[in-house]
Amino acid sequence: MLPVQTNDRCSRSGSVTVPFSVHSRAVDESDLDRLRYHGDQATGPDLLDFAVNVAAAGPPPWLRDRLAARLHTLGAYPSAAEDRETREVVAARHGRHPDEILLLAGGAEGFALLPRLAPRLTAMIHPSFTEPEFALREAGLPVARVLLEPPYRLAGARVPDAADLVVLGNPTNPTSVLHPAADVLALRRPGRLILVDEAFADTVPGEPESVAGRRLPDVLVLRSLTKTWSLAGLRCGYLIGPVGLLDRLRVGRAHWPLGSLQLAAIRACSEPVAVVEAAGWAVTLAAHRAAMADRLVAAGAAVHLPAAASFLLLHLPDAERVREQLRTQGIAVRRGDTFPGLGRSHLRVAVRPPDQVDALLAALDRIRAYADRS
Incomplete structure (x- = not known):
């Protein structure tokens, strides 16, 4: 495990980098509980x-009806054809190829898969959603917290040069800050992967700063459908990114990771009318x-x-x-x-x-x- 270090070459005003080197779940147990x-x-x-x-009104009637119409199919296992069809709809929504889509049981599952990438050092841009840091630290992987100061702009982020994974939200929970896509992509470095949590991107009219439609070899984008469509109890989301990276995330994943109602919901919420x-x-x-x-x-x-x-x-x-x-x-x-x-x-x-x-x-x-x- 590499030591966590900061480098003066990455220092800018407006943020502080706090290192963690976590070797087991027993370390900082109370802090992990707070992250959860x-x-x-x-x-x-x-x-x-x-x-x-989550949208307080609940799923719209047409979506409830669509899911109810699938209840009679619950006696059958979700098929590879259903998975492919769903990925095709999601891919069309973002201008990507179906193989660049990994369907998830909620966005949180995407964070739980991150340890499979075995990053040497992850830079977590905070304040932000805490689940990815929890997943990485629970797995004993080192994390450096990059704490943005008000007004929480990404341009001031002091990201360690050693970080080979950077995780950030856009727009960011809980600050509600929308970072320019140019600032997000400016974090790219040779040998580094960027994961952009766009769980709330569809709450921004026009999604102007989304990078979901950009085919880049070192950028993963996570999307959730549970917020806008009030589906938190069904767990629906997906990752967008290079095929090779998605293949690494699939290793060891359970067979039938999503149920047929989840697949139906993801398709329905990704179709043009939705x-x-x-x-x-x-x-x-x-x-x-x-x-x-x-x-x-x-x-x-x-x-x-x-x-x-x-x-x-x-x-x-x-x-x-x-x-x-x-x-x-x-x-x-x-x-x-x-x-x-x-x-x-x-x-x-x-x-x-x-x-x-x-x-x-x-x-x-x-x-x-x-x-x-x-």
Whole structure:
């Protein structure tokens, strides 16, 4: 295992590199537990959910009907023909070849496969989704955290020269920052692989900074269908990348890794009519996000802007108290301190329609009024 080192040649302003050299799961067990914390652990059946970034309305009726129509086929194993057909639809959606698509049981499975690439050193661009770091460190692989400082721009990233794998999100969870594709691709180096987590790319109108359609030998792109289409319980996603890399990720994978309903959902959500519908939803979401941000700022919250995805990052001096009191009023928000580079003064809130934002702001008003009286 190579030692984790930084090199002055890669140093730029705007970020800090924190090294880890992990030899077993027993190392930093509490830190690994924090990496495994996600928004679904904050919510519950009786709570108004601002903690999870899945579209709150649920799958559209046409998608539910499409899946229901496949229930009678559950007695048969998923076939190679179904897998191929699904990959053809996904490939057409991104202008790629079917062999450049690896279907996944949710985006998280893609991160769980990363240790099969045996990177010598992975640079994790943070703050970001923590599941890929968890998977790599649990496997005993060394990770260097590249902590971006506000405004969390990639141009300031101090990525170690020794890193042969760089993982980043675009747009990034939880900061909602959309990085220019040019900045993403500027991280490429000989002998280095870039993995871009585009789980929320379809929440951005027009997907202008996506690199999913670019055929590059050293770039993998991960996509999730569970956010926009409200399919978190079905687990649907895929990887896009060079055939040789995808073949390495397949080694040791279970036979029939996806069920027939997952394959049907991926096909349905990747067809042209669905892509058009998702694009329209992204425009609506952008309007809701802008209005929600304005109202939160007016209510005294510091909102990280510009924001591009289906969530907003808030900075409140008493964020932990606010989170707990919101919960007593039936509202769940996502704590920020489990994201490397953020702290107890951060909260993440999902973008929701105006009527749900009304309830959130009313609760915040009550919390502030109580604090003023105390």
